[in-house]
Amino acid sequence: MSTTFDSSAPEGAEPYLQVIAPDGTRRPCPELDQWVQDLDAPALEKLYIDMACIRRLDNEGTALQRQGELGLWAPLLGQEAAQIGSGRALEHEDFIFPSYREHGVAYCRGVDPHDLLRMWRGAAPSGWNPYEVNIANQQIVIGAQTLHAAGYAMGLKFDGSSAAAITYFGDGATSQGDVSEAMVFAASYQAPLVFFCQNNHWAISEPVSTQSVGYIADRAKGFGLATWRVDGNDVIAVMAATRAALAHVRTGSGPAFIEAVTYRMGAHTTADDPTRYRDALELEQWAAKDPLDRIAAHLDTLGTDLGELKERTATATNDMAAGLREAITTMPEPSVDDLFSNVYSHSHPWLEEQRENYADYLAGFAEETEARS
Structure with missing residues (x-):
């Protein structure tokens, strides 16, 4: 059964479900442990490499924008665990409706670097054929993709499909009417849809405390959705919650909502200056919860050769960067x-x-x- 944090929990407990603590310690989590029993050290190493690759992808995207090669870029720095953990939990036939920041989810779907950068360069109005990779093109209009996802999920149910849909959005989008309307439709029709909120604490310059006086996941309860509130910097917890939510919606039990509590370490977009509204101390506190450092520390306790792992990671990230650079230099200009x-x-x-x-x-x-x- 789904769950959110119990306010009667012992003092000092995190207000979300967690499997791996920031120092790499494995913590028992009855609500999630059953969903990740198959994750051995080699599987965790792959997740680490995935997160490192999309961090490099993100750094390259920002650099390309600064060099004038892209018109804009929406950084995902700090949100690697939320995107990789959920993206790798999906089945191939599941359809994804992202916002504009889910470069990591697109990476999980195998979207080509050329296609990923095409829209941000202004070389095309959209990047890829959604039906080739089962992920819609990135949505700029805040929250609009949730309505698209609700309609698609309703179609899946009417067709008798075993697939599910998932839609991604940020904490700020939950204040948009589209998101509420999408939850109404999904709940009313018991559609197989997972709403995935990356609560990165900032809707451009507005803190999440302005957006909601309580937990965002609790909003979804009012619509009758099963909810999970998890540590969004814990890739194992995110994967477990996503698997649990997908299992829930596939049984015809109605839509689900995941609030992944994470932090946007960079700017909202490359047109933003977060130093004007964000406290440096807050940034420092969240840096200590880094998703890559966390899983590396945990792998160390499992006896993984971190030196060898980082060598493999460097090769993968360098290949990623080379692909992005090649994409920019060979991308044709639109006619x-x-x-x-x-x-x-x-x-x-x-x-x-x-x-x-x-x-x-x-x-x-x-x-x-x-x-x-």
Whole structure:
């Protein structure tokens, strides 16, 4: 059965479910342990490498934006465990509806670096074909993807599918009407949908305390959703909660809600300056809960050769960086005609008329230039 933190818990206990403490210590967690019994040391090493890869991906994305290669980038630094833990818990047929920060979830789905960067460079209105990787394109409109996910999950139920849907959003999005409406529809139709909130404590410059006077997961209870509130910097806890939530929705028991309590260590986007609204001490406190350091410390207790693991990690992250750099240098610039491509699945007379009118408009500039010369 799902659970959230009991306010009567002993003083000093974390207000969320946790499997691995920040110092790497394994803690018993009856609600989650059963869901991760298969995770041995080699499996944990893979999760560590995954998190290191998306941290490198994120660093490269920020650097590429600073170098003028990308128009914008939404950093995920600090949220690696939330994205990898949940992303690796999904089955291939499950469909994902992300926001704009889920680069790590896209990585889990095998999205090509070219496709991941295409939208952020402004080379295309969207990055990839959703049906090739079972993940929708990144959504910029806050919370809109939750309604898309609810509709898709309702379709899964009507079709009798065994697949589930999952949608990602931040703490700030829970103040949007779309998210509440999506939970109403999902609950009313008992749709197989997992709502995954990455509570990174900041909705741009607004702290989560402004967004909600209580736990965000408790909001979902009011809609009748099964809820889990977990340590979002604990990759094992996140994976366990996601597996539990998916098992719940697959049985026809209705939608589920996960609040992964994490922290956005970087800026909201590369257009943001978090030093103007965030206390450096808060940043320091969360740095001590780093998801990569935590799992490395735990692996050390299991006898893992950390030196050898870090060598393998360096190879993987360097390959990741090389792929991103290659993507930028070989990505074709969009043509004018690309503005009208893939707007509809088939040719549309109204769109073709716009294409012709715009071509005539551009041709007018060429004629004017020729006349002047």
